[in-house]
Amino acid sequence: MSIAIEFSHIRKSYGDTVIIPDLNLQVEKGEFVTIVGSSGCGKTTALKMINGLYEPTSGDIFVNGENIKNIDMINLRRSIGYAIQGSVLFPNMTVEENISYVPSLWNKNDKEKTKKAVDKWMEVIGLDSSMKDRYPSELSGGQQQRVGIARALAASPDILLMDEPFGAVDAITREQLQNELKSLHKKTGITILFVTHDIEEALKLGTKVLVMDKGEIEQYAKPCDIVRNPATDFVKKLVEKQRRACSLPDERLMECEYCCANIVS
Amino acid sequence: MLKEIGILVSTKWDFFGKLLIQHIEISIIAVLIAIVLGGIVGIAISEYQKSAKLTLGAINFLYTIPSISMLGFLIPFSGIGNVTAIIALTIYALLPMVRNTYTGMINVDAGILEAAKGMGSTKKQILLRVQIPLAMPVIVSGIRNMVTMTIALTGIASFIGAGGLGVAIYRGITTNNAAMTVTGSLLIAVLALTVDFILGFVEKRMMKHGKEARKQNKLMALTASVLIACVVIAGLIPRKNKNVIHLATKPMTEQYILGEMLKFYIEKDTNITVDITQGVGGGTSNIEPAMESGEFDLYPEYTGTGWNMVLKHTGQYSEEQFDDLQKEYQKELGLTWDVMFGFNNTYGIAIKKDIAEENNIKTYSDLQKLNGQLILGAEYDFFERQDGFDMLCKTYDLKFASTSDMDMGLKYQAINSGKIDIMPVNTTDGQLAQADVVLLEDDKAMYPSYQAGMVVREDILKEYPEIHEALQKFDRLISESDIQRMNYEVETEKKEPKDVAMTFLLEKGLLE
Numbered sequence A: 001m002s003i004a005i006e007f008s009h010i011r012k013s014y015g016d017t018v019i020i021p022d023l024n025l026q027v028e029k030g031e032f033v034t035i036v037g038s039s040g041c042g043k044t045t046a047l048k049m050i051n052g053l054y055e056p057t058s059g060d061i062f063v064n065g066e067n068i069k070n071i072d073m074i075n076l077r078r079s080i081g082y083a084i085q086g087s088v089l090f091p092n093m094t095v096e097e098n099i100s101y102v103p104s105l106w107n108k109n110d111k112e113k114t115k116k117a118v119d120k121w122m123e124v125i126g127l128d129s130s131m132k133d134r135y136p137s138e139l140s141g142g143q144q145q146r147v148g149i150a151r152a153l154a155a156s157p158d159i160l161l162m163d164e165p166f167g168a169v170d171a172i173t174r175e176q177l178q179n180e181l182k183s184l185h186k187k188t189g190i191t192i193l194f195v196t197h198d199i200e201e202a203l204k205l206g207t208k209v210l211v212m213d214k215g216e217i218e219q220y221a222k223p224c225d226i227v228r229n230p231a232t233d234f235v236k237k238l239v240e241k242q243r244r245a246c247s248l249p250d251e252r253l254m255e256c257e258y259c260c261a262n263i264v265s
Numbered sequence B: 001m002l003k004e005i006g007i008l009v010s011t012k013w014d015f016f017g018k019l020l021i022q023h024i025e026i027s028i029i030a031v032l033i034a035i036v037l038g039g040i041v042g043i044a045i046s047e048y049q050k051s052a053k054l055t056l057g058a059i060n061f062l063y064t065i066p067s068i069s070m071l072g073f074l075i076p077f078s079g080i081g082n083v084t085a086i087i088a089l090t091i092y093a094l095l096p097m098v099r100n101t102y103t104g105m106i107n108v109d110a111g112i113l114e115a116a117k118g119m120g121s122t123k124k125q126i127l128l129r130v131q132i133p134l135a136m137p138v139i140v141s142g143i144r145n146m147v148t149m150t151i152a153l154t155g156i157a158s159f160i161g162a163g164g165l166g167v168a169i170y171r172g173i174t175t176n177n178a179a180m181t182v183t184g185s186l187l188i189a190v191l192a193l194t195v196d197f198i199l200g201f202v203e204k205r206m207m208k209h210g211k212e213a214r215k216q217n218k219l220m221a222l223t224a225s226v227l228i229a230c231v232v233i234a235g236l237i238p239r240k241n242k243n244v245i246h247l248a249t250k251p252m253t254e255q256y257i258l259g260e261m262l263k264f265y266i267e268k269d270t271n272i273t274v275d276i277t278q279g280v281g282g283g284t285s286n287i288e289p290a291m292e293s294g295e296f297d298l299y300p301e302y303t304g305t306g307w308n309m310v311l312k313h314t315g316q317y318s319e320e321q322f323d324d325l326q327k328e329y330q331k332e333l334g335l336t337w338d339v340m341f342g343f344n345n346t347y348g349i350a351i352k353k354d355i356a357e358e359n360n361i362k363t364y365s366d367l368q369k370l371n372g373q374l375i376l377g378a379e380y381d382f383f384e385r386q387d388g389f390d391m392l393c394k395t396y397d398l399k400f401a402s403t404s405d406m407d408m409g410l411k412y413q414a415i416n417s418g419k420i421d422i423m424p425v426n427t428t429d430g431q432l433a434q435a436d437v438v439l440l441e442d443d444k445a446m447y448p449s450y451q452a453g454m455v456v457r458e459d460i461l462k463e464y465p466e467i468h469e470a471l472q473k474f475d476r477l478i479s480e481s482d483i484q485r486m487n488y489e490v491e492t493e494k495k496e497p498k499d500v501a502m503t504f505l506l507e508k509g510l511l512e
Helices: A043-050 A073-078 A095-099 A101-106 A111-124 A141-153 A171-188 A199-205 A223-228 A233-238 A250-255 A257-261 B002-011 B013-047 B049-064 B067-078 B082-106 B110-118 B123-160 B166-174 B178-207 B211-236 B253-269 B284-292 B303-310 B319-333 B353-359 B365-370 B380-384 B389-396 B408-416 B458-463 B465-472 B480-491 B497-507
Strands: A003-014 A017-028 A032-036 A058-063 A080-084 A159-163 A191-196 A208-213 A216-221 B244-248 B273-277 B298-302 B335-344 B347-352 B375-378 B402-405 B422-426 B437-439 B451-457
Touching: A003 A043, A003 A191, A017 A043, A017 A191, A017 A216, A032 A043, A032 A199, A043 A058, A043 A159, A043 A191, A043 A208, A073 A080, A073 A101, A080 A141, A080 B110, A095 A101, A095 A111, A095 A141, A101 A111, A111 A141, A141 A159, A141 A171, A171 A199, A191 A199, A199 A223, A208 A223, A208 A233, A216 A223, A216 A233, B002 B013, B002 B178, B013 B049, B013 B082, B013 B123, B013 B166, B013 B178, B013 B211, B049 B082, B067 B082, B067 B123, B067 B284, B082 B123, B110 B123, B123 B166, B123 B178, B166 B178, B166 B253, B178 B211, B244 B253, B244 B284, B253 B273, B253 B298, B253 B451, B253 B465, B253 B480, B253 B497, B284 B298, B284 B303, B284 B380, B298 B303, B298 B335, B303 B319, B303 B451, B319 B335, B335 B458, B335 B465, B335 B480, B347 B353, B353 B365, B353 B437, B365 B389, B375 B380, B375 B408, B380 B402, B408 B422, B422 B437, B451 B458, B451 B465, B458 B465, B480 B497
Parallel strands: A032 A191, A032 A208, A080 A159, A159 A191, B244 B273, B244 B298, B375 B402, B375 B422
Antiparallel strands: A003 A017, A003 A058, A208 A216, B298 B451, B335 B451, B347 B422, B347 B437
């Protein structure tokens, strides 16, 4: 498998405050990587360095093998989907205009193609086409997040960056959206980096989970391994609840089919 | 008063209508420039925030300059008339425009802007497609305030010879015609309210979503733009035709009458059109520079004023020095005293009647009795002129309790209402007959002669010798009692300066 995203000796600091001391990571194509950690651990910073919203203090980032320092930032961003927390749809645009925002940055004239892409992604994400002309303020929180995802996917990117996209929706909608995102990943096979502070969400969605603390990688492994073999005390504490889905003692935890079965699919 | 206004509006609708259109033109041009300029500045400083504080501070400073002084500062650079008015109005309109644009721009949710950036929008795309549309409601409400303010402020523009409804206000004040002042003010208020209503409607429409509403908005925006473009283009088309000369008058009733008289007679006697700017604020100090720069071609002036204020001689002027005056005007300024009207409008000092009687004050020297106790009110020319306030104080060793600057026309209202006790007057003032004052005797013969005459640019006389011919008909034509009577007719009997002028021309046989 080839590498979609690579961090090489990435350091990020603001003056004397070091956010990320030295980050090295390779994300393979097609992975669904969830990045989890307490707030301020550098997970969002790491994510935003991929599409150049933040610039690393030193080190290199490679996207599809190319150092992003050598790529036109505008083109790079357009080829990477980006969905973020909260209601960040453009309130002055309809659902249709929101979804077709990135394609419209690309191909101004090919309206037919854009329209088709909008229809397709609305369907994929489970939005009724009658909502096309609505404005974000007329949508529910869950619908807004769906539009946000459709907007991130509309230009058919092969990498999707998501920063706590479900942070502001209720538990039921969140569950639905999680399931839809998971099946979407399976269908499209695109590489997803998904930042969350919720370990349950991280374990459920990710094919790989990246646990970060104070800007450093605590563990980067399959969800199953994270639960079974926490690499550090920090990770162990983090997944304590998941490890205790059954009442087996530590040394027999491997034998429990639930502890991993309900996570790995 | 209401009835008077009604009659005034219905009988002089073409006068007010013309002023209203001028008012709209001047305001719209200033507003459009301010929207574009202020919008650009507002957006620029929201992008380069470091410069925001300094820029807003500078614009704030400009905003605090009183409008009258702003116009005064601008006259040396842009002259008299609409251009200066538009520049001044634009400067005032900038602050609300820049500030609202800036506020609107920086208050757009940072998350939304980051989302737009993260999705690969260029800076321009973020601005045009996201940030500016989202800042629009704040910007529009700023425009709304700014437009109302500009329409009101345009009333000041006539002070420097620009058109607009301020002309009516100013003329009303100068000729003691309250109905005209009120009508001008009311029309400005009605115009401001109407425009504010229209903009409120626009604001509401902009909030409306939906395809149908958008289509309608587009249509309405298009119609409005075409209308505005028409008005602006009409306003910008230079109205300079051949055979047009520019006549200015000071804000004095007798000059309004002289202006009408001369315009009518020159136009009748020659095929020259006279473009007249009545009642230029500030009088000589604003008209004379405009004569030298060629914006005005002729205006009625007084010899003593020319000697002391224009030529800046310190000594007292008497008519024996007329040849020197004429020589210096021709040599240094390219202007000539082409005709003398025949009346002397010299300065006098008038004091409230009851004060004069109580204290038995008859001459300037008698004022010693109340030295330092009286309140003097005068137009600001009086404090600036060499033969004005300072000379009065020096010659008669006088002091006053306080002094206040006021417009020539407001002086009489001030003395009648007891706000001032004493004031300099022109000996031709029609309002003298009406006011409760006594004219004092200049017992030390302090005041020089102020013969009224026509100052004309020599260039224009070379180009149109027929003007000289026409003007000679006015040589020694108007006596002091003539001009006092005409002033009285306008100021007290509320006749139109034009009608008074016509009657006089008829009497003198210059008109059949």
